[in-house]
Every structure is written in C-alpha cells, then in structure tokens.
C-alpha cells in the first residue's frame with residue numbers, strides 16, 4: 265500500500281523556466297530535522313521570489329535552509345544553489361562527479377566548441393548547421409550557474425537524513441534518486457517523468473576517457489530503477505506520480521517504437537546519425553539540432569548493442585548499417 269501523498273513532508277516549489285520550456289520543481293523537506301531544499305531550479309529573479317514566498321508562508325526564510333541536495337547537474341536544477349548557499353550557509357550535497365560533469369557540460373570556450381563541431385560533423389551533420397548551432401550556444405549562458413564544488417558528496421548506496429542514495433546515470437551521468445526508507449516516497453529528478461520521455465544527450469567525456477553510450481546506460485538504469493520500491497515519486501518536472509513501473513515501461517516502449525522506425529528505414533548503404541535524426545524529426549530546426557542528433561545516435565547505439573545494426577567510420581563520418589546488408 266502506498267502512503268497518502270500528504271504524509272510525505274514534502275512541499276513542491278514550482279517555477280517557470282526560461283525560453284518557455286515549461287516548469288521545473290524544487291522541493292522543501294523538513295521531515296529529517298534539517299530544512300532541506302532538493303534541487304535549485306533556474307537563476308531567475310522570479311524563481312528566487314517564488315522560493316522566498318513559499319518559505320515565508322510557512323514562517324521560514326532562505327537563511328533557515330540547512331541543506332541543498334541536487335538530483336543532477338543540469339542547469340535547470342542548479343540555478344539558485346549558489347545564492348541559497350551564500351544566504352543560508354547551507355551544506356551543498358550531490359553526486360561525487362557533479363562538479364566535474366557540470367564543467368564538461370557547461371563550458372563556452374573555443375576548445376569546447378571545437379569538440380562539439382568535431383563530434384557533430386563526425387556524425388554527418390553539415391558544417392553550416394554546426395556553425396549556426398554554435399552561434400546560438402551563448403544564449404544559454406546567462407541561465408547556467410554551474411556547481412563547481414560540493415560540501416558533501418553522496419556515493420551510491422549511502423544514506424542521508426532517512427533517504428537512500430541510488431545512482432541512475434543515463435539521462436545525465438549524475439542522475440540520483442533519493443528514496444525515503446520509511447515514508448514511501450522518493451525524489452526522482454529527471455530520471456523518469458510521467459508525461460515527457462527524458463532523452464540522454466551526447467556528453468563530452470573527461471580527458472582520456474571514451475564517450476559513454478548514454479541511451480544504453482539509461483536503459484540499464486531504468487531496469488535498476490524498476491526494481492526499487494519508490495512509492496510516491498516527486499519529479500523534476502510535473503506533478504507527483506505513484507506507479508513508477510508504468511512510467512518506466514512507457515519510456516522503454518517509446519525507445520522500442522523509435523527502434524522499429526529506424527529498422528524499417530535505413531538504406532543498405534547505411535545512414536549517418538544526422539540522417540537518422542532527419543528521418544525521426546523531418547522538421548528539426550537548428551535550435552534542437554544537438555538534441556535530435558543525440559536522440560538518433562542514442563537509438564543507433566542501442567540497436568548496435570542489441571546486434572541489430574553495425575557501424576563503421578567512412579572518411580571520418582560514422583554510418584550505421586543493417587547487419588544483414590554487410591553479411
């Protein structure tokens with residue numbers, strides 16, 4: 265039996281995201297003796313005001329927050345972390361790799377742009393599209409307040425204030441579930457969302473390491489997540505939901521649908537990840553180019569890991585082929 269929602273000691277603080285991208289949740293939790301803020305949304309004045317008002321309505325203020333816990337390093341979940349910590353002295357906690365991965369994701373220098381250009385062109389993306397995508401990148405910069413340090417790291421399997429820490433890399437490499445051990449609820453970040461399919465994007469690897477196949481990794485984590493009793497899930501976006509296995513199964517079946525669309529299509533001469541993205545998203549514009557190519561590459565890597573496709577680089581560009589076409 266799942267506990268009634270009202271007994272979870274959790275209060276959502278929901279704020280708008282920039283670029284009309286919908287809303288993002290922070291959560292206040294006071295069940296463990298320390299007033300804790302899970303996630304820190306975006307660094308807008310509006311988000312700050314909403315947080316202050318929500319705290320005031322319960323007779324508290326930002327200075328009363330004793331701990332900030334992050335579900336992952338994406339910019340729409342860390343924006344106010346620094347400001348809250350500066351004002352309250354709160355302990356900042358998260359996945360041990362969070363500062364490293366934030367640095368790898370949110371760097372705007374020439375070296376990062378060169379890495380992105382090489383990656384995308386190697387996946388078959390025309391260079392004029394890569395150039396216009398890179399021109400747009402600085403638009404994101406004012407909204408990125410990345411976390412460069414933590415006061416406390418939270419390895420997989422450790423415990424914090426009644427929660428068990430469960431790492432579920434995939435959507436991002438730092439995705440973490442906080443599973444309350446007695447009260448029947450979990451803080452689940454963006455690992456699973458009820459009405460959105462979280463899509464792992466391509467990631468820059470740490471120096472000397474290979475790029476992770478993020479959709480393959482995500483599916484492994486979904487299987488792990490399915491086996492955990494989460495109770496009520498408080499997600500990074502959208503309302504709380506109870507049946508997390510149903511949500512996991514919907515995401516996995518979405519991946520299978522895309523797999524079928526790709527397998528029914530690729531010509532015997534092979535397809536690049538960019539061409540596959542065009543097939544999946546015929547109207548894709550430059551503002552979603554990185555996202556769409558990420559989805560396509562993820563599906564192709566998944567199909568290759570399942571033995572359905574094979575890949576080879578020809579003149580520096582990666583192509584995927586049906587296994588039968590090449591014998």
Ligand SMILES: [Zn+2]
Nearest residue numbers: 338340454500
């Ligand atoms: Zn998010």
